[in-house]
Amino acid sequence: AAKAGGDRQRRYDPGLDDEADAEARLGAELRAALDTGQFRLVYQPIVSLPDARIVAVEALIRWHHPGRGLVNPADFIPVAERNGLIVELGAWILTTACAQAVTWQRTHGAAAPARVSVNVSARQLAEPGFADVVAHTLAGTGLPAHHLIVEVTETAVFGGGQSVQTVKDLHQLGVRIALDDFGTGHSSLGLLHTVPVDVLKVDKSFVDTITMAGRHAVIATALIQVADGLGLSAVAEGVETAEQAAELCRLGYRLAQGYHFGRPVAEPDFHGVRTAVAG
Numbered sequence: 001a002a003k004a005g006g007d008r009q010r011r012y013d014p015g016l017d018d019e020a021d022a023e024a025r026l027g028a029e030l031r032a033a034l035d036t037g038q039f040r041l042v043y044q045p046i047v048s049l050p051d052a053r054i055v056a057v058e059a060l061i062r063w064h065h066p067g068r069g070l071v072n073p074a075d076f077i078p079v080a081e082r083n084g085l086i087v088e089l090g091a092w093i094l095t096t097a098c099a100q101a102v103t104w105q106r107t108h109g110a111a112a113p114a115r116v117s118v119n120v121s122a123r124q125l126a127e128p129g130f131a132d133v134v135a136h137t138l139a140g141t142g143l144p145a146h147h148l149i150v151e152v153t154e155t156a157v158f159g160g161g162q163s164v165q166t167v168k169d170l171h172q173l174g175v176r177i178a179l180d181d182f183g184t185g186h187s188s189l190g191l192l193h194t195v196p197v198d199v200l201k202v203d204k205s206f207v208d209t210i211t212m213a214g215r216h217a218v219i220a221t222a223l224i225q226v227a228d229g230l231g232l233s234a235v236a237e238g239v240e241t242a243e244q245a246a247e248l249c250r251l252g253y254r255l256a257q258g259y260h261f262g263r264p265v266a267e268p269d270f271h272g273v274r275t276a277v278a279g
């Protein structure tokens with residue numbers, strides 16, 4: 001049996017080989033995409049409840065591949081994480097989002113949201129000097145530190161390296177820290193003792209069920225109580241219907257994000273009237 005096992009291990013495995021090839025190919029394409037400007041950022045409104053006023057936007061990356069068309073971040077961010085390109089790509093994302101927020105403030109004045117929220121991956125956060133990169137980007141673009149929100153997951157904060165210290169350094173700079181996908185396996189209560197957090201982003205999965213019959217609003221209710229109790233803001237993610245918005249409002253949520261209020265777009269309509277909350 002031991003011999004057979006050994007044979008199996010040595011046998012050529014076309015499946016794994018193909019996967020490694022595909023990953024390497026995608027990695028090379030990502031490099032080229034960064035060099036030739038195939039990435040764009042889109043921005044999704046984060047609104048206040050119940051008046052649906054835009055108070056911030058979350059920057060989300062899009063890859064317009066010349067052959068494949070639009071590639072989802074879920075299909076390439078993990079690859080960029082593994083091959084390390086996320087460090088350079090992340091720096092581009094940060095600079096582009098901060099510069100855009102400053103431009104909107106100049107062109108739309110008070111109608112434009114003061115704050116921009118940027119997703120930061122585990123690899124970026126673990127990189128020594130990341131807080132310096134952020135400080136440099138703020139100085140270079142002219143965005144005040146308190147207008148930047150950095151979105152991290154618990155997995156990223158506990159990813160090793162400098163991550164925990166970096167979150168503390170960012171907070172010290174005046175940057176706001178948002179805990180993404182809060183309530184899922186990626187984020188939990190223990191982290192709140194370890195790093196300074198300003199915003200809890202309550203995962204879509206808890207919003208999806210709140211208008212269903214039964215006890216489904218229990219977690220969404222518990223999470224807003226945690227946020228209120230600790231003096232943190234809570235953003236309900238993935239709000240798709242007026243009914244969900246109304247229910248969140250009733251539960252005490254004052255911030256929300258989702259297709260009901262606006263999809264991620266290159267240029268959100270800061271002057272438009274949004275549907276607030278169903279009566």
Ligand code: C2E
Pocket residue numbers: 044059060061072073074077093119120121180181237238239240257258259260264
């Ligand atoms: P996330 O940070 O949790 O972002 C929220 C995702 O939910 C986005 O998907 C957004 O388009 C989507 N979404 C927003 N509202 C709704 C809704 O009402 N219904 C539904 N079904 N979906 C909604 P997206 O843009 O495809 O991004 C997926 C994930 O990729 C993000 O999850 C984030 O983890 C990662 N990502 C996106 N952009 C960046 C980036 O610039 N840097 C890094 N490091 N990661 C990014």
Ligand code: CA
Pocket residue numbers: 058119151180
């Ligand atoms: Ca996010």
Ligand code: CA
Pocket residue numbers: 180181201203237
């Ligand atoms: Ca999220």
Ligand code: CA
Pocket residue numbers: 181
């Ligand atoms: Ca997510």
